[in-house]
Amino acid sequence: MxxxxxxxxxxxxxxxxxxxxxxxxxxxxxxxxxxxxxxxxxxxxxxxxxxxxxxEDLLLDRTDDAVEVLRSAVRDRTTDVLTSLQQATVRLLDEQHALSGVKDGSVPFYRTVAASPALIARSREIAAELQQVLSEELARDPDFDGDPELLAAFFIAGYTSVLVGTARRITAGDAPAEVATDHRARLDRMFDALRNGIG
The missing domain is CATH 1.10.10.60 (Homeodomain-like)
Known part of the structure; x- marks a missing residue:
């Protein structure tokens, strides 16, 4: 070649x-x-x-996609920020996008990441980078009157928690439909908590 x-x-x-x-x-x-x-x-x-x-980025190569999702949720929104972010996460789930955690055939990927301290560390770095991106986008939004750093921190931590839980269930062999239903329910609970806490 x-x-x-x-x-x-x-x-x-x-x-x-x-x-x-x-x-x-x-x-x-x-x-x-x-x-x-x-x-x-x-x-x-x-x-x-x-x-x-x-x-590590040869395998964890969706950072640019995640950045685009976050920026679009803030810049292109026609509703409040939390609703826009929720719509974005539900859309990823419905599309079975790799960023949703429920994409078919993900088990080998999850096992590879879990077996590598370097990949786990890089995953955490990426989460921190995405948190910074979201915080900066919110800070520049004249229609957002909350605390950009707090919302970004809570959202990224919450979504990461949902993803990790979903990955564990998929790797354990749980039925995909049940995992997806639970994933959606956890997203709903996460956004309810965000609205009640800082909305």
């Missing part, structure tokens, strides 16, 4: 991510090197790092 230089576009990035994910799921995160990912994807290690500055 011909090599692609460091200027490769979205298709190159997607190919690298797909190849890396498959290798990590088959051999474990620590059992695969960036050089092996590059070789399997037909690119150089430089190209891999051009698209993914951290090895």
């Amino acid at each position: 011909p090599r692609t230089d460091a200027r490769g576009g979205p298709q190159t990035r997607a190919r690298i991510s797909d190849v890396a994910t498959q290798l990590f799921l088959e051999h474990g995160f620590d059992g695969v090197t960036v050089a092996e990912v590059a070789r399997a994807a037909g690119v150089s290690s430089v190209t891999v790092f051009k698209h993914f500055p951290r090895k």
Whole structure:
């Protein structure tokens, strides 16, 4: 396969991510090197790092999607912030988006992450980055009169808790329909708590 230089576009990035994910799921995160990912994807290690500055982001590659969801929920909303965020999370669930935690075939992904301290640590870093993004968006919104840092902290912590609970149930083999129903119910309880506490 011909090599692609460091200027490769979205298709190159997607190919690298797909190849890396498959290798990590088959051999474990620590059992695969960036050089092996590059070789399997037909690119150089430089190209891999051009698209993914951290090895962990080869697997945890949905950060940009999450940022877009948060920004859109604030910037494009036609209702209050909490309702907009709730609508966004329910939409992810209904679409079985990877960010919802209920996407089909997620068990190998969850097991790979759980087995890697590096991936767990990076997941926490990403959550902190998303919290900062949401806080900054809220602070810039003239129609939001609450505490941006508090709301961002509570929302990200709450959604992370819902995701972790869903991941554990899916990994344990619970029926997908039951997990999705519980996921939706927990989202409802989370937003009820947010409204009662800071709404």
